[in-house]
Amino acid sequence: NAGVMQNPRHLVRRRGQEARLRCSPMKGHSHVYWYRQLPEEGLKFMVYLQKENIIDESGMPKERFSAEFPKEGPSILRIQQVVRGDSAAYFCASSLQAAGPYEQYFGPGTRLTVT
Amino acid sequence: AQTVTQSQPEMSVQEAETVTLSCTYDTSESDYYLFWYKQPPSRQMILVIRQEAYKQQNATENRFSVNFQKAAKSFSLKISDSQLGDAAMYFCAYRRIGNAGNMLTFGGGTRLMVKP
Numbered sequence: 001n002a003g004v005m006q007n008p009r010h011l012v013r014r015r016g017q018e019a020r021l022r023c024s025p026m027k028g029h030s031h032v033y034w035y036r037q038l039p040e041e042g043l044k045f046m047v048y049l050q051k052e053n054i055i056d057e058s059g060m061p062k063e064r065f066s067a068e069f070p071k072e073g074p075s076i077l078r079i080q081q082v083v084r085g086d087s088a089a090y091f092c093a094s095s096l097q098a099a100g101p102y103e104q105y106f107g108p109g110t111r112l113t114v115t
Numbered sequence: 116a117q118t119v120t121q122s123q124p125e126m127s128v129q130e131a132e133t134v135t136l137s138c139t140y141d142t143s144e145s146d147y148y149l150f151w152y153k154q155p156p157s158r159q160m161i162l163v164i165r166q167e168a169y170k171q172q173n174a175t176e177n178r179f180s181v182n183f184q185k186a187a188k189s190f191s192l193k194i195s196d197s198q199l200g201d202a203a204m205y206f207c208a209y210r211r212i213g214n215a216g217n218m219l220t221f222g223g224g225t226r227l228m229v230k231p
Contacts, residue, residue: 033218042119042206042221043160056218071208089158098217101148101167 002027003011004107005074012113021077021110025094032075033104034060034067035087049075050098056113082114117142119209121222128197129230135182136192136225138207144168146212149183150219151192154204163205166190194227202229 005024013019025032030051035043045059049069060067064082069075079086089111093104119140128134151163155228166174166183173181178198182191194201207222 005158031217035219035221041203042121045218045220045221048218059218092161093160093219095217099212101165103162104219109158111158 004092004105006076006090006107006110007011008091008110009108010111012115014115015083016081017081019082019086019112020111021079021090021092023075023092023094023107024097025053025075025092029094029096029105031095031098032069033093033095034075034077035091035093037091037109039088043091046077055098064103079112082112084114087112087114116142117220118209119207119220119222121205121207121225123143123225125226125228127228127230128194130197130199132224133193133195134197134227136194136205136207138190138192138222140188140190140207140209140220140222142188142209142211144192144211145230148210148212149181149190151179151181151190151208152208152221153201154205154206154224156203160206164192197229199229199231202227223225 017105032049034046037043047060047067048056064080066078089109091109092107095104147168149166153161164176178195204224206224208219
């Protein structure tokens with residue numbers, strides 16, 4: 001029973017390039033959450049998606065960031081024209097249901113470094 | 116908006132001894148979940164323990180237990196018989212109950228060092 005998968009684990013981009021981070025939820029999970037962890041800080045919520053729908057993007061920067069969770073395939077977090085301040089660890093979590101005592105299971109994270 | 120505060124950036128404990136990590140939170144909700152997560156150097160987030168706010172009994176998981184004080188909005192983690200493998204960042208987190216706002220709100224973390 002594979003856990004939440006994220007790839008790549010490490011991603012290096014130059015300023016101005018695009019970064020694409022992928023997240024495959026646990027089998028049977030249709031709820032996906034993205035969090036960002038800046039160095040020496042806690043995780044901060046970015047966006048919550050169900051299959052083909054963005055439910056809550058209140059934590060996502062308004063520009064350059066987008067997320068999707070298509071009917072088939074992984075969830076994608078896309079950062080356009082990256083800047084040094086985007087350097088962080090990005091974590092994906094999935095859950096079976098949104099409400100109730102359903103745990104969010106975390107992936108290993110993608111560490112993005114912008115040079 | 117909910118906030119979670121961990122006032123101890125670092126804590127240190129001798130192996131086999133007991134340590135308590137502090138967490139306070141702010142919410143206007145009456146029902147919610149509270150969590151402690153461990154993040155070792157691998158950065159993998161590992162759920163340590165969970166508490167439902169409507170339960171008066173404090174949660175326990177082997178060597179880990181919590182002291183949940185709802186009125187004071189306090190949720191501390193006690194680690195008994197500390198082991199070297201307990202060394203990690205520990206994050207307190209809050210989540211609402213219900214369909215809306217299911218995201219976790221995390222504190223800033225406490226780095227726990229275990230001395231042999």
